[in-house]
Amino acid sequence: MSRRRGRFLVLEGLDGAGTTTQSRLLAERLRREGRRVHLTAEPSGGPVGALIRQVLRGRVAGGGGEGFDPSALALLFAADRLDHHAAEIAPRLAEGADVISDRYTLSSLAYQSLTTGDPAWVERLNARAPAPDLTLFLRVRPAVAGRRRFAESGSRELYEVPAFQRRVARAYQRSLALLRRRGERVALVDGEGPVEAVAEAVHAAAIGA
Ligand SMILES: Nc1ncnc2c1ncn2[C@@H]1O[C@H](COP(=O)(O)OP(=O)(O)OP(=O)(O)O)[C@@H](O)[C@H]1O
Numbered sequence: 562m563s564r565r566r567g568r569f570l571v572l573e574g575l576d577g578a579g580t581t582t583q584s585r586l587l588a589e590r591l592r593r594e595g596r597r598v599h600l601t602a603e604p605s606g607g608p609v610g611a612l613i614r615q616v617l618r619g620r621v622a623g624g625g626g627e628g629f630d631p632s633a634l635a636l637l638f639a640a641d642r643l644d645h646h647a648a649e650i651a652p653r654l655a656e657g658a659d660v661i662s663d664r665y666t667l668s669s670l671a672y673q674s675l676t677t678g679d680p681a682w683v684e685r686l687n688a689r690a691p692a693p694d695l696t697l698f699l700r701v702r703p704a705v706a707g708r709r710r711f712a713e714s715g716s717r718e719l720y721e722v723p724a725f726q727r728r729v730a731r732a733y734q735r736s737l738a739l740l741r742r743r744g745e746r747v748a749l750v751d752g753e754g755p756v757e758a759v760a761e762a763v764h765a766a767a768i769g770a
C-alpha cells in the first residue's frame with residue numbers, strides 16, 4: 562500500500578456557490594479513478610465544530626447567532642480548524658488518502674474578517690492552520706448564489722443575507738489575493754454553469770494539483 566502523502570484540496574465560495582455539491586462530486590470522481598479520498602467539511606464533526614453549529618443555528622446566547630460575540634466565533638472557527646487538521650485531515654493525508662474539505666481557512670479570512678472588522682487578527686488566528694495543496698474557489702455572483710439558496714429553502718441562517726453576501730464576495734477577493742501573496746495555490750473555477758460542467762472544471766483543476 563502506498564504511503565505517499567495524499568493531497569489536501571479545499572472547496573470555497575459564497576453560501577450557495579455549490580461547495581458541498583462539488584466536494585461530493587469531486588470525491589466520487591477521484592474514487593472512481595482509484596484514489597482513496599476522505600471527504601470532510603468545516604465546521605468539522607469534532608467537538609468545537611459541534612459548538613459552532615449550535616451558535617450558527619442560534620441555540621446559544623439568545624438566538625439568531627447575532628447574540629454571540631463575533632470575535633468569540635472567530636476563535637471557535639480557528640480552534641476547530643486546528644483540531645480538524647490535527648485529528649482528521651493530517652492522519653488521512655499521512656495514510657496516503659486525498660482529503661477534500663468543504664471550506665477551510667479562506668472561509669474565515671472572508672467571513673470572520675467581516676464580522677470582527679479585524680482581518681489582520683483573523684489572519685493571525687489562522688496562521689498555524691497548515692495550508693492546503695490547492696484551494697478551489699467557485700466563482701458565483703452573489704445574486705446567483707442567493708437565488709440557489711432561496712430555491713433550496715426559505716430559511717435564513719446567519720450569513721445568508723444578500724447584502725452581506727455582496728460584502729462576503731469582496732472579502733473573498735481580498736483573501737484570495739492574500740493566499741496568492743503567501744505563495745499558496747489557488748484555482749478559480751466558474752461556478753455558474755450546470756453542475757456537471759462545474760464538476761468537470763473542478764476535476765481538471767484538482768488533478769493538476
Ligand atoms: N451549478 C449549479 N447550478 C444550479 N444549481 C446548483 C449548482 N450547484 C449547486 N446547485 C444547487 O444550489 C444549492 C446550493 O448548493 P450547495 O449546497 O452545494 O452550495 P454550498 O456552497 O454548499 O452552500 P452552503 O454555503 O449553504 O453550504 C443546492 O440546492 C444545489 O442543488
Ligand SMILES: [Mg+2]
Nearest residue numbers: 580581582663
Ligand atoms: Mg454547503
